Ligand code: SF4
C-alpha cells in the first residue's frame with residue numbers, strides 16, 4: 459500500500475506531499491502505519507529519498523484522548539481508530555485537520571476549542587448535585603475535544619464567533635451541573651452556537667465517541683423556552 463502524507467515543517471512553511479510504502483498487516487490502525495514508517499533510523503520515501511520523522515500526536519492509542527485526529531482519505535477521523543482493512547484502494551492519503559493552524563506535519567493547534575469555552579465562562583463554578591438528566595450529561599462529558607466535529611462543520615472557522623458542536627455539548631453539560639449559571643450559559647450558547655447552527659449535523663457522523671449533539675441542542679432549546 460502507498461501512504462501519501464501531507465507534511466509541513468513549521469506553521470509558516472509550504473506544505474508538501476511525501477509518499478511511503480507500507481507492507482504491514484491490514485489489521486493495523488493508521489496510527490500503527492505512521493509509527494511503522496517512523497520506527498527506523500533511515501526513513502525513506504517510496505522513491506528512495508531520505509526524509510525526516512513524521513510529526514503527529516497521540517497519547518492513548520485507544521480512542522480516548524482525541525490527540526490523533528487527522529484527515530484520512532478525505533474523512534476526518536482518529537488515526538488509532540481507523541484500520542487499513544476498512545480503507546478503499548491501495549493508496550491512503552493522510553492530512554492534518556484543515557480547520558486548525560498546522561504546527562508541524564500532522565500536528566495542529568486546537569487550543570481554540572478550550573479558549574472559546576474560557577471566553578464564554580463555560581465551566582462549573584458551583585456543582586449542583588441535583589442536576590438533571592444524568593444519562594445525557596454522561597454522554598456529553600465524553601467529549602475528547604478532538605475537533606473532528608468542527609473539521610466537518612460548514613459553519614465553523616477557527617477564530618470566528620461560531621464555536622460548533624463541542625461548545626454546544628459543553629454548554630448543556632455545565633448548564634445542567636451548575637444550574638444557577640444557566641441564564642448566562644444560554645446567552646453564550648445563543649450567541650456562539652444556537653443562532654448560527656444550520657443543522658447539517660455532520661458533526662454527529664464523525665464524532666468518535668458518538669455524542670448525540672442533536673439531543674443537546676433540543677435540551678438547550680427547552681431550557682430557553684422555560
Ligand atoms: S463532540 Fe465529538 S467530535 Fe466534537 S470534539 Fe467532542 S468528541 Fe470530538
Ligand code: FES
Nearest residue numbers: 519521523524538
Ligand atoms: S491516540 Fe488517543 S485517541 Fe488516538
